[in-house]
Amino acid sequence: MSAGTAETRAALPTALAAALEGYEDHLRTQRDLSDHTVRGYVTDAVSLLDHLARRGGGQVHDLDLATLRSWLAQGRTRGHGRATTARHAASARSFAAWLRRAGLIPEDVGLRLVSPKAHRTLPDVLAPDQARAVVESAAGAEEPIGLRDAVVLELLYASGIRVSELVGLDIDDVDRSRRLLRVLGKGGKERSVPYGVPAEQALDAWLTRGRPALAVPGSGPALLLGARGRRLDPREVRRTVHSAVAGTDGAPDIGPHGLRHSAATHVLEGGADLRSVQELLGHASLATTQIYTHVTVERLRAVHAQAHPRA
Structure with missing residues (x-):
């Protein structure tokens, strides 16, 4: 939460502040949302309640x-653009629905709130040859950090997992005999994600020659470690990916989530069904996964426009 939001929250009337605390507790304990998601909902609720207070509302x-x-x-x-307005409207409806369920308001005033639908922009993805160049950019490294970067890139692209899921992995979460990762995703939901032979080779090099060189007594069971031997920070993962992408000719400027998009797109283009990709990515709704069908169609159109004589 930013300093400005914290100051605004501290200035809320007592009754509004109490309702906000109850809502935040609900998001954390009942819905079990990530810290990032909770911060987003709470920040929007603070802004809404501040607006209510400025209009004279104290309850x-x-x-x-x-x-x-x-x-x-x-x-x-x-x-604010359409996407931001749509997100704020969704936050307001969530807050109002909770107020009604908690018995703090007589009716759910958010039910009739409409907002413009956000434009769903297609994510940038790497071409298969670009993805290969990115993940192999650290291949052949022998120093511990290079071995770690190699396994970071291989696992992100091989499995399509999120950054938070990657850095949260412990050694026991890797089933090397079956090449599976036990991943704890959003909402505390666990899933198993496969990875391939190149990622296994990078893992083997990291676990035998890289991790032991960086491990310290406080490393714990973390699979991936930073330079000081602690669990790897997500920011370091992002720097690793951006650096690898920057060194790849023609590649769009993407981060770890772009590798996730690329993995999903390439799996679909390889013939996987949408339901399988949903399981791979850990999406709660198939509708979230459907954007990747749009990506593959757009790529097909581009190929058609370049290759077909009557395009």
């Missing part, structure tokens, strides 16, 4: 549809 039962609409309108006057 959550003062929240009505007109307040929700004026809050979104205020954001648009400040330059």
Whole structure:
């Protein structure tokens, strides 16, 4: 939470602040959301409650549809785009629904709140040859950091897991006999994700020659370690990926999530069905996975436009 948001939260009327605390506790304990997601919802709720207070509301039962609409309108006057407005509307509906379930307001005032649908932009993805160049950019390294970077790149592309899932892996989460990763995803949901032979080779090099050189008494069971022997920081993973991508001719500027997009796209292009890709990525809804079908169609159109004589 930013300093500005913290100051705004501290200045909320007592009743509004108490409701916000209850909502945050609900997000953490009942919905078991990640810290990042909780911060997003709470930041939006702080902004909404501050807007309510500035309109003279000192209790959550003062929240009505007109307040929700004026809050979104205020954001648009400040330059918020469709995607941001849609996200704020979703946050407002979530907060209002919780207030109603908690018995703090007589009706769910968010049910009638509409917002523009966010434009779903297609993610940048690597071409297969670019992905190969990226993941092999650290191949042949012998120093511990280079061995670690090699396994980071191989695992991200091989499995399509998130950065948080990668750095959260412990040694016991790797089933090397079956080449499976036990991954703890969003909402505490566990899934098994396969990886291939190149990733296994990089893992073997890391575990036999890299990790032992960096491990310290406080390393614990973490699979991946930083230079000081502690669990690898996600920021270091992002630097590793950006550096590898920057050294690849023609590759779009992507980070770890771009490798995830690329992995999903290439698996679909290789003939996998959408339901299998959903399981691989750990998406709660198939609708989230469907964006990758749009990516592959766009790539098909581009190939068609270049190759077909009557395109």
